Each structure stands twice: as C-alpha cells, then as structure tokens.
Amino acid sequence: MTTLKASEEGLVKIKQARRERGWAIEDPRWLVEASQKLEPDRTWTIAGPYADGLSLPTWRRFLRGREPIKTNAFRAFCTVLQLNWEEIVHRPPPENPQPPNLDIDSVVQEIRQKCHSKIQQLYSKMQLLDIAQPVDVSNLYVEVNILEEITSWQPGEISDLLRDFNPDADNFNRLGLGKVCQKRVPGLDAVKSHSKLMVLGKPGSGKTTFLKHIAIQCDRSEFEANKIPIFIPLKTFAESANLDLLEYISDELASCGVEARSQTEFTLSQGRGLILLDGLDEVPESDSDAVVRQIRQFVQKYYNNQFIITCRIAAAKYRFHDAAFTCVELADFNNKQIAAFARNWFVVFSQKMEAGKALASQFLEQLKMKKNQQIRELAVTPILLNLTCLVFHAKADFPSNRAKLYEEGLEIMLRKWDETKGIKRDEVYRLLNLCRQKHLLAFVAAITFDRGDYFFEKNTVQQLIADYLANLADATSDPVNFESDSEVVLKAIENMAY
Known part of the structure; x- marks a missing residue:
C-alpha cells in the first residue's frame, strides 16, 4: 500500500491529539518533528525544506482525511501525534470476496x-x-x-471476610x-x-x-x-x-x-x-x-x-x-460434576466398564467421608481432580500420609503446569527453583499462621517475600531490588492460583 488516509474514527483521534499538543495547524513544528521521525540523522529547521513527501499541503490533507497521502508521511504524522497508525488508518473492504456462482x-x-x-x-x-x-x-x-x-x-474488605469466619469449625472451607x-x-x-x-x-x-x-x-x-x-x-x-x-x-x-x-x-x-x-x-x-x-x-x-x-x-x-x-x-466443579468426572475417569483408565464404575463408586464414597474433607476441597478443578483420581487408582484408597498428596498438587501448580503449557515466568521468579518456591510458601505460611493472620494486605505479604529473598545465600545487597522482586514473585504466585 503506497498511500494511506484516516478512517472516520481515526480523524476524531487525530483532531483530539492535535488539540492536546496546542499548536496551530499551520505551525511548521509539525513538519520539523515529522521530518526528524523519517530521517533522524539529519538536522531539520522550521525554515525548511522538509523530508521527502512532507509539506504543509500534505499535512492539511492528513488532517482532513479526504484524500490519501504517502505512507511514510502518514506514519510520520501519526508518530508526531503519538498515535498508532494501524488503529486510525482507513481499511477498504476486500473487493469481491464472494466466489462466483456460490452461495x-x-x-x-x-x-x-x-x-x-x-x-x-x-x-x-x-x-x-x-x-x-x-x-x-x-x-x-x-x-x-x-x-x-x-x-x-467483587469488591470487599478484610473485615467482610472475617465476619462469621471460624477456622476452628469442623466444616471450615480452607480453599473456597x-x-x-x-x-x-x-x-x-x-x-x-x-x-x-x-x-x-x-x-x-x-x-x-x-x-x-x-x-x-x-x-x-x-x-x-x-x-x-x-x-x-x-x-x-x-x-x-x-x-x-x-x-x-x-x-x-x-x-x-x-x-x-x-x-x-x-x-x-x-x-x-x-x-x-x-x-x-x-x-x-x-x-x-x-x-x-x-x-x-x-x-x-x-x-x-x-x-x-x-x-x-x-x-x-x-x-x-x-x-x-x-x-x-x-465455576469450580460441584458435587454432581465431580461424580461425573470420576465415573468417566475410572472407566477410561480401568479400560473395563464395570470395574471402572465400581472403583469410581469407592472413590466417591470415601471422598464424602469427614476425614477426607480437605481432599474434597482440593478436587474442585479438573487438573486437581485428575491428580486425586490418579492417586486413588493406585491402591483403591487415599494415602494415609495426606501431605504427599498435597505436595504433589503443589508441585503441579509450581512446576509441571508451566512446563506443560510452555509458559515462561519473569526471570526473578525463575531463579527460585522448586525447593526455594516451597520454602518461600512455607516461610510466609509459618509467620502468618503464627500471627493468626488468615487474611492480609498485599504490602504485608510482599514484605515477607522481600525478607525471604534478602536472606537467600546468593542474594544481592540492595534492599530496593528486594522490594521490586517481591512484587514480581507475588504476581507470579497470583497467576498460578487464578
């Protein structure tokens, strides 16, 4: 495309951007700045001449948008106005898109x-x-x-979360x-x-x-x-x-x-x-x-x-x-969806219809038990419900050492998810290997649980992360870096949770 002009919507943005600069339409500084954008190695003056394709009539045609101007001039003027030319350019509809003789x-x-x-x-x-x-x-x-x-x-305050909150109750919902x-x-x-x-x-x-x-x-x-x-x-x-x-x-x-x-x-x-x-x-x-x-x-x-x-x-x-x-x-899975997923899962991986249904029934019965409430709270998304089914499939029972199940779930969220999806985190977070990531979470949990802080402000947890980073053996000595890095790490953790 050798020439361009602005769309109707683009002209509105052009006029607004020009008013914000405050220069008169005829002000030669528009042409000087545009010339510098096109040929930054040369020195341009108000007296002119200006870069190839730039002139006061060209500038006026650009502002009116009635007729196209050279592409390099159009882009240069957009840059001067701090506009993205792709967002304001007029794009004519494709010619004759319909194949002949076909509906x-x-x-x-x-x-x-x-x-x-x-x-x-x-x-x-x-x-x-x-x-x-x-x-x-x-x-x-x-x-x-x-x-x-x-x-x-949805907006809310910590005081709203603490209302009717009782972590000592038997039916305390730890995850939801x-x-x-x-x-x-x-x-x-x-x-x-x-x-x-x-x-x-x-x-x-x-x-x-x-x-x-x-x-x-x-x-x-x-x-x-x-x-x-x-x-x-x-x-x-x-x-x-x-x-x-x-x-x-x-x-x-x-x-x-x-x-x-x-x-x-x-x-x-x-x-x-x-x-x-x-x-x-x-x-x-x-x-x-x-x-x-x-x-x-x-x-x-x-x-x-x-x-x-x-x-x-x-x-x-x-x-x-x-x-x-x-x-x-x-939405997280409800009881009906958990049951449907489990029945499908055990039939698929048992490769026998009746055997799979029987194992699924055992799984669901045990999942309802009071002692397995924490596992039930874990298994509300497909990825973690798959993990729960996988663990149960091995011995037709949940492990007596539940910490192993939770550790595997945590490892999925910390490491395997990124590897499977090919997601690359910020360099600061990648420097925290799996062991350090677990230690960081344990560090924050130990301090907040000891204080009885089940809910806390963002700056509180960022400070705890900064303290942990500062105590690493290979940490730098600049406290400002720790504060900045803690925000990056917290964002990465948030992204994995939601």
Missing part, C-alpha cells in the same frame, strides 16, 4: 467437510498431567458451569473460603447467549478443554452447524511470522484444502466463523500488546462472527470493552 451455505458446507478430519485429529484429544497417553475429550468431558460475575473482581452463592449457568447456554465471550478461569479449570469441546460439537453439527469452528492457540499465533489473524486463519483453512483466500474472507464477512481464541495469558509479554491489537482489529472488521477467548483470571488485564466482550468465569 454462502454451499461455501460453509464445503469448508466444514474439508476441515473435518483436522478438527477431529487435533482437538478431539486432551492431555492430562502425569498421564502418558492423550484421551478422547468426549470420554472424559463434563459439562461446565459459568459464573456471570467474576468472583475475584465460603461457597459461591451466585447462579451457575451451563457453559453452552452462555455461549448461545453471547456472540463475544471472554471465558476466565483458574489454571487447570478446563478452559482449553471447553473450547475443544465446542469445536468438536460444532464440527459434528451438534452446535452451530451452519458455522466453521476455527480453534487458534494464541501462543502459537504470537509465534507466527506475520501477526495477521486473517492470514493465519486463511493458512489454517488452506492446510485443509481450502485454496481460495476469497472463500475465507467471504465466509467471515457473512458471520459464519466460530472463532475460538485459546490462552490469551500464554502469549509472551513482549507480544501481548500486538496480539490484543490484532484481535481488536479483526473483531471490529468481522464483528458479526462469534468469538470466544479464554484467559486466566489473574492475567485478564485486556477485557476488550470496546469490542463488546462479556466476561464470565468457569
């Missing part, structure tokens, strides 16, 4: 048929931690519930700190109710499996049979050579034999895409802004398609308000 239903069905094999092979399986072989999603999947209010976003009282909505019902959905959840809460289930249901014509399911791991998208969602989707469909890009564009222009964007939190920090910007632009252009994004709760700093996304949260 939309024919195109959709053709693409669905070509993509069927790939969807079944790539997304019908799920990999469980500490299980060597992948298992069929349909054999293990349990229908999930959605909370329409994000639990961790009280039951979630809001209404649960079946996951597919939430998807049917919202064309743009942001699904948040804890690590291991089943977000990816939920998206895979939707893709499989769509592919099998059991859900949105008139749409094309397009599953995109955002970490993989971020690694692509060109951060362009349309190009990425076109390439994905081309690998299934959809040769004409015009078919892809036509299908999306008609709102026939079910776009499943998985793992926003797994995108490297260096790429996150660019990925989010690309998603926003794509959603604005192909707004009539259906979009679902998944992300961990603690990493959901991008909430896409301007793209009308509704944020919901995957």
Whole structure:
C-alpha cells in the first residue's frame, strides 16, 4: 500500500491529539518533528525544506482525511501525534470476496467437510498431567458451569471476610473460603447467549478443554452447524511470522484444502466463523500488546462472527470493552460434576466398564467421608481432580500420609503446569527453583499462621517475600531490588492460583 488516509474514527483521534499538543495547524513544528521521525540523522529547521513527501499541503490533507497521502508521511504524522497508525488508518473492504456462482451455505458446507478430519485429529484429544497417553475429550468431558460475575473482581474488605469466619469449625472451607452463592449457568447456554465471550478461569479449570469441546460439537453439527469452528492457540499465533489473524486463519483453512483466500474472507464477512481464541495469558509479554491489537482489529472488521477467548483470571488485564466482550468465569466443579468426572475417569483408565464404575463408586464414597474433607476441597478443578483420581487408582484408597498428596498438587501448580503449557515466568521468579518456591510458601505460611493472620494486605505479604529473598545465600545487597522482586514473585504466585 503506497498511500494511506484516516478512517472516520481515526480523524476524531487525530483532531483530539492535535488539540492536546496546542499548536496551530499551520505551525511548521509539525513538519520539523515529522521530518526528524523519517530521517533522524539529519538536522531539520522550521525554515525548511522538509523530508521527502512532507509539506504543509500534505499535512492539511492528513488532517482532513479526504484524500490519501504517502505512507511514510502518514506514519510520520501519526508518530508526531503519538498515535498508532494501524488503529486510525482507513481499511477498504476486500473487493469481491464472494466466489462466483456460490452461495454462502454451499461455501460453509464445503469448508466444514474439508476441515473435518483436522478438527477431529487435533482437538478431539486432551492431555492430562502425569498421564502418558492423550484421551478422547468426549470420554472424559463434563459439562461446565459459568459464573456471570467474576468472583475475584467483587469488591470487599478484610473485615467482610472475617465476619462469621471460624477456622476452628469442623466444616471450615480452607480453599473456597465460603461457597459461591451466585447462579451457575451451563457453559453452552452462555455461549448461545453471547456472540463475544471472554471465558476466565483458574489454571487447570478446563478452559482449553471447553473450547475443544465446542469445536468438536460444532464440527459434528451438534452446535452451530451452519458455522466453521476455527480453534487458534494464541501462543502459537504470537509465534507466527506475520501477526495477521486473517492470514493465519486463511493458512489454517488452506492446510485443509481450502485454496481460495476469497472463500475465507467471504465466509467471515457473512458471520459464519466460530472463532475460538485459546490462552490469551500464554502469549509472551513482549507480544501481548500486538496480539490484543490484532484481535481488536479483526473483531471490529468481522464483528458479526462469534468469538470466544479464554484467559486466566489473574492475567485478564485486556477485557476488550470496546469490542463488546462479556466476561464470565468457569465455576469450580460441584458435587454432581465431580461424580461425573470420576465415573468417566475410572472407566477410561480401568479400560473395563464395570470395574471402572465400581472403583469410581469407592472413590466417591470415601471422598464424602469427614476425614477426607480437605481432599474434597482440593478436587474442585479438573487438573486437581485428575491428580486425586490418579492417586486413588493406585491402591483403591487415599494415602494415609495426606501431605504427599498435597505436595504433589503443589508441585503441579509450581512446576509441571508451566512446563506443560510452555509458559515462561519473569526471570526473578525463575531463579527460585522448586525447593526455594516451597520454602518461600512455607516461610510466609509459618509467620502468618503464627500471627493468626488468615487474611492480609498485599504490602504485608510482599514484605515477607522481600525478607525471604534478602536472606537467600546468593542474594544481592540492595534492599530496593528486594522490594521490586517481591512484587514480581507475588504476581507470579497470583497467576498460578487464578
């Protein structure tokens, strides 16, 4: 593209940015700054001349937006105004996206048929931690519930948490700190109710499996049979050579034999895409802004398609308000879902229907026992329920030394989760090996339990982390570094919990 002009929305941003600078339209300083952006090695003066392609008439055309100007001038003027040119440029619609002599239903069905094999092979399986072989999603999947209010976003004070709080009571809920009282909505019902959905959840809460289930249901014509399911791991998208969602989707469909890009564009222009964007939190920090910007632009252009994004709760700093996304949260498993998962799990791994059902019944009976309440509190997410089933499967009993079970669960959250997902934490946190991570948590727990502090302010725990870091044998001597590092470590711990 050799010339560019601003969109109507972009012109509003341009006028606002120019007013904020306070310079008159005819002020030659605009041209001087733009020239410096184009050729920083030269010295430019108000008297001119200016860099190639820059002039006062060009500047006026840029402000009016009625006719295009050279691309280098357009970008330079945007930089002077501290605007992202990609967000304000006018993008003409694709020319003649519809393949000749084909209606939309024919195109959709053709693409669905070509993509069927790939969807079944790539997304019908799920990999469980500490299980060597992948298992069929349909054999293990349990229908999930959605909370329409994000639990961790609800305001509250420590005094509110302490009200009616009794850690000495027999039914003390150590993990949930009280039951979630809001209404649960079946996951597919939430998807049917919202064309743009942001699904948040804890690590291991089943977000990816939920998206895979939707893709499989769509592919099998059991859900949105008139749409094309397009599953995109955002970490993989971020690694692509060109951060362009349309190009990425076109390439994905081309690998299934959809040769004409015009078919892809036509299908999306008609709102026939079910776009499943998985793992926003797994995108490297260096790429996150660019990925989010690309998603926003794509959603604005192909707004009539259906979009679902998944992300961990603690990493959901991008909430896409301007793209009308509704944020919901995957709920922890209730008793019914735990029972359904356990029955599926033991049948799959016993490889015998009756034997699996019998073992599942034993598991559920023991899980109900008062002495196993703490294990029951642990097994409320798929990842930890899988661990609990795995331990029970070995001896048809829970271990007498429960600390081993909790230690394994802790190791999953501290180490195995990141390894499986390919997540790279901040360098400060990576320097804490598994042993030190456990020692840090024990250090904080010992002090706070000794004080009777079941709830505490962020700055309190940050100071405890800073004290621990300062006492490491290889620690630096600068206290300021400890304070900064403690914030990074606390954020990493928070991300693993939510």
